[in-house]
Amino acid sequence: MRLSQITGMFLFLFMFANITPTVAQDSWSLQRCVDYAMKNNITIKQQEVQKRLSELTLQQSRFGLFPNVDASANGGFRDGRFPDPNTNQNVTASAFIANGDVNLGGDLFGWFSKQNTIKANKYDMQANSFLLLKARNDVAFNVATAFLQILLKNEQVKVTEVQVQQTLSNLENTKKLVVAGSVPESNQADLEAQLATDSTSLVTAKNDVILAELQMKALLNLGFELPFLPEIPENITSLPVEPLSEMAPEMVYSAALTTYPLVKADQLKIKSAEKSWQAAKGQLYPRLSLNASVGSNYGSKVYDFDSVTNKLYRVPFRDQISNQFSKYVGLGLSVPIFNGWQRRTNVAKAKVNIYNLELTRDLDNQKLKQDIYTAHANAVAALQKFKASSTGVMAAQKAYDFATKRFNLGLMNTIDYITTQSKLFRAQIDKVSAQYDYIFKMKLLEFYRDQKISL
Structure with a gap:
């Protein structure tokens, strides 16, 4: 197959990929995504079931204070x-x-055994309420993360489209120069090969958008066959981001200890275990x-x-x-006199369970602190990377502008020109990725501090 035929095929694919459906679609803002996920996400529904089960357990233990009433009747010949x-x-x-x-x-x-069981079940129910809140917060953050990924992938598509258009423009100019005999035909062949590479990158970028949207649909529990049109902000730089200087990791951790639902759930589970231990001790007495x-x-x-x-x-x-x-x-x-040491074993196991839950609390707090310090370190690195990539784009743009002038004058060969163009393309992609990565890292710190997410 001739290179001109290959070029024509990629031009066809490029035009086909840019056809916009005429069917009217409503857009999905971040807030709409979060609201929809709160009602339909499967993880949240599972935690709602756990909360309901704990409420029923509490209700049953309260009814256990009332006397038992049984009626029976027998008849026969x-x-x-x-x-x-x-x-x-x-x-x-x-x-x-x-x-x-x-x-x-x-x-x-009964030595307050039933009352302590009721208190234990009440603490369990409250703990499950906080776990439900944690599930909702986590899903909201995951939805925001998926939304950012969709925005990033769409930005990468735009950059790739510009790259394809630039290559197409250069190819058309080179064809004219080849016909005029100003440059060798190999220059045209090199640009046709570059167009094929750029078109493949565009197909990959658009497929990445589809994959990001599928991830969002899974979080929303939305039908995969349904359309999803994100509401893309006009300027990503306008998104509000807290200054990094106000997000010191120790300060964020201190705030998280008062707002993070898992911290509160761990504390309530320990209280529940303590009441269960007292209820078990009540079984030792008459x-x-x-x-x-x-x-x-x-x-x-x-x-x-x-x-x-x-x-x-x-x-x-x-x-x-x-x-x-x-x-x-x-x-x-x-x-109670002797039943195989079962009651005393239950008391001992209840005491050990308290210690185990205290260890779980310490481990969760340690992980929370580690995650916050890690997020802060990543945010610092992301900011530095974004600044460096911004500088890199400016330098690559200057190099490309000079290269374009030299190439048009026949003072640069095609391979060197394509290399310069590819460096600019890669620098632009790196800048977009670094910018979104920095926003994500800062939003993660905000989430740890406030348990809220906004774009």
């Missing part, structure tokens, strides 16, 4: 010799027999309980002797229930 429920004398008969009772039982005193019940019996062939008529008669249902109605009220004292 009996044939043979059995005690008459009315006379307690053994009789031989076939009869339908039924009985029913209502039982009430509850603890009067428990005083109250028990009460009422009940009665009925038999289909229960007879009694009538002293007036000197005859037996069948006792009616109501009379049987009344005659055999019984009541019971009593106190029970349960004294």
Whole structure:
């Protein structure tokens, strides 16, 4: 295939890639993305389920303070010799027999074991509330990060498009010079090869935009087949960024200790474990309980002797229930003596769990501090890199402008000119990447400090 044919193919692909759909699409701002994620993100929904489960556990433990009330009824057909429920004398008969009772039982005193369990469950519920807040904050930050990535990839597409246009322009001028015999045909071939390279870079850059949008759709739990049109700011430099001098890592860490939801969740889990330990200790002591019940019996062939008529008669249902109605009220004292050391083991395990949660808290705080210091160091490096890349773009632009003049006068060969052009292209890409990287690093520090994200 001739180079001219290759050039024509890439021109076709380039024009096709720039076709804009005519279907009207609504745009997605960062705030809209965050609001949508708060309602639809799967991670947030999972944490909402955990919070709801902890609320139900707390509710159940509170109901555990009330007495237990149970009602039972039994009935059946009996044939043979059995005690008459009315006379307690053994009789031989076939009869339908039924009985029913209502039982009430509850603890009067159990060394506050149930109250401590309620407090432990309450702390667990509060901890899950903070974990839900953490999940929402994390998702909001991840959405903002994905949004920045989309903006970055779109900026890289713009830079790449400019590079393609410059190469196309140079190629057209070179073709004219080749026809005029001013430059050799190899110059045209070199530029055609460069156009192929630049067009490939443009395809890659546009594919990176698609991948970044897919990442955003996953965070939003949005259908991958649906369109996503980000609302791109006119000027990325207008995004508000806190001065680095006001983001000292120790200051950010001190603020994070009061705002970071995981810190609060760890503290509440320790309190919950302490109450669970006290509840376990209450199981080592005697428990005083109250028990009460009422009940009665009925038999289909229960007879009694009538002293007036000197005859037996069948006792009616109501009379049987009344005659055999019984009541019971009593106190029970349960004294734990030995059950395989299970209760004391539970107390010991509850105590160890407190220590384990304290270690978890210390580890989380250590990681938080390490992440903040790392983010600050990365922000410093990103700022220096952005300044250096800005200087690099200015130098590369000057070199390219001089090279263009020399190339047009035939004083520079194509390879050297393309090299100079590629250096400018790479410097522009590096500057855009460094700028977005610096913004991301600063937004990360702001997130640690305030648990909020804004663009």
